[in-house]
Amino acid sequence: MNDLQEEQYKLIKKIDLLNNSKELNKVNIISILLFIMFIFITIIIFFLITNKNISFTFHILDSIIFLILLVVIFIIHELIHGLFFKIFKKEARIKFGYSKGMLYASNPEGIYSKKQFIIISLAPFIINTSLLIILMIINFHPAIMLMIMGIHFSGCAGDFYFVYLISKYHSSIYVRDTNIGIDILEKD
Numbered sequence: 001m002n003d004l005q006e007e008q009y010k011l012i013k014k015i016d017l018l019n020n021s022k023e024l025n026k027v028n029i030i031s032i033l034l035f036i037m038f039i040f041i042t043i044i045i046f047f048l049i050t051n052k053n054i055s056f057t058f059h060i061l062d063s064i065i066f067l068i069l070l071v072v073i074f075i076i077h078e079l080i081h082g083l084f085f086k087i088f089k090k091e092a093r094i095k096f097g098y099s100k101g102m103l104y105a106s107n108p109e110g111i112y113s114k115k116q117f118i119i120i121s122l123a124p125f126i127i128n129t130s131l132l133i134i135l136m137i138i139n140f141h142p143a144i145m146l147m148i149m150g151i152h153f154s155g156c157a158g159d160f161y162f163v164y165l166i167s168k169y170h171s172s173i174y175v176r177d178t179n180i181g182i183d184i185l186e187k188d
């Protein structure tokens with residue numbers, strides 16, 4: 001980023017997910033809570049629909065489909081982040097990586113409006129969940145799709161946490177993507 005751009009923005013808050021273990025722990029706790037919530041809701045819905053307990057029979061082939069699709073869904077997740085980083089900023093140079101148990105897509109130093117950053121954060125959750133629901137409806141290994149949906153939902157904890165943090169600020173703020181998290185900025 002050049003000096004001119006730097007001068008236009010004032011840093012309000014720096015959020016470090018990579019080195020700040022307190023922030024990282026929060027995300028992990030949210031992730032676990034989301035997973036428990038998902039299982040709980042799923043059991044209730046199943047019970048209401050079928051009036052029976054849930055039973056899964058799992059074959060080797062199911063495990064293979066499960067593992068492959070799980071990896072694919074998380075790769076798609078990061079690609080969707082990357083795609084939206086690019087849609088909102090044509091010159092964006094997207095970086096994909098893996099750190100501390102998390103896959104990530106980032107556009108280091110890219111600055112986005114609050115609304116844009118919320119869309120970038122939530123798009124993978126919305127698109128992937130819709131995709132998995134469609135696969136369930138067409139009866140493509142519905143039990144596996146459901147499990148992947150739950151794991152993916154809890155994997156979106158970091159995205160939800162960013163949206164939660166951003167939502168506390170006025171709509172005129174900007175969000176800068178950094179290598180370690182995000183910066184909340186204000187235009188001077």
Ligand SMILES: [Zn+2]
Pocket residue numbers: 077081121124156159
């Ligand atoms: Zn994400």
